[in-house]
Amino acid sequence: MKNVKFLAIVALFLLATVSTFAQKEITREEYEKQMAEYTSKKKNLEGEAGNLQKDIDNLKKQLESIQSYENCIDDLYKMVGATKADVEKFGKMISELESKIKRCEPPKADRQKDLDALKDNKISALPQYYKKVHEDLQKMLNQCEDPKPTATMYKVVPGDCLWCIAAKNQFYGEGRLWPAIYDANRDVVGANPNLIYPNQEFKIPSLSDNEKDLVRKQGPNYKSAPTN
Incomplete structure (x- = not known):
């Protein structure tokens, strides 16, 4: 009886084992399907690679x-006799001058000297700077005007006339510009520009x-009589 029970237990164990292995096995159709998926993934990976x-x-x-562009840039720098550091410094000088010109920082003559110095520099011939230095900045500077200084006051002394005052080097250095003084002081001089005191x-x-050109065209030019 014990043997029968033992054989029954062994049979059940073998049946369970076979069932477990059967669950892990796949059919040929499933195998081919998985292989097809693997093959497709492989092709995709090969395409991505x-x-x-x-x-x-x-x-x-x-x-x-x-690298070819950098070599070309190096050749350009050699042509103008400059290093990369020289070119960078030149670019900063342009930026500084451009800021001054945008503000119309006086005196205009000094800004023109600064710009002329940049134009004379061989680095200004480089493509990235040429138009800025030789055209754009000059156009901007041409639009600037120095602020007019305030009028100077002058006290008349014996022997003065408007022509004499205008001819003084401290003012216009040109007697025929006297009408400008007269126009600015009509309320003091009165109707006759020859009579000042x-x-x-x-x-x-x-x-x-x-x-000054406009005043010269007013004519006729004549000396006003000196005061007594």
């Missing part, structure tokens, strides 16, 4: 182009070159 290689090749070409105080306006 190919695209990645193309990207690497493109990056190599770009790197070669960059000692101790009268006149405003001597500052004149630009264009304003």
Whole structure:
């Protein structure tokens, strides 16, 4: 009886074992399906690897182009007798001058000297600077005007006339510009510009070159009579 029970237990164990192994086994159809999936994944990975290689090749070409460009830049620097540091310093000088010109920082003559110095520098011939230095900055500077100084006051002394005052080097250095003084002081001089008196105080306006030309065209030019 014990043997029968033992054999029954062994039989059940073997049956359970066979059942377990049967669950782990796959059919041929499932096997072929899995292999097809693996094959498809392999092809996809191979395609991605190919695209990645193309990207690497493109990056190599770009790197070669960059190196070629840098070599070209080095050749340009040699042509103007400059180093990379010289070019960078020149760029900073342009920026500083451009800021001054944008503010119309006086005197205009000094800004023109600064710009002329940049133009004379061989580095200004480089493509990245040429138009800025030789065209753009000059156009900007041409639009600037120095602020007019305030009028100077002058006290008349015996023997003065408007022509004499205008002819003084401290003012216009040109007698025929006397109408500018008269126009600025009509309320003091009155209707007759020939009659001025000692101790009268006149405003001597500052004149630009264009304003001087306009005064000269007023004519006729004559000396006003000196005071007694």
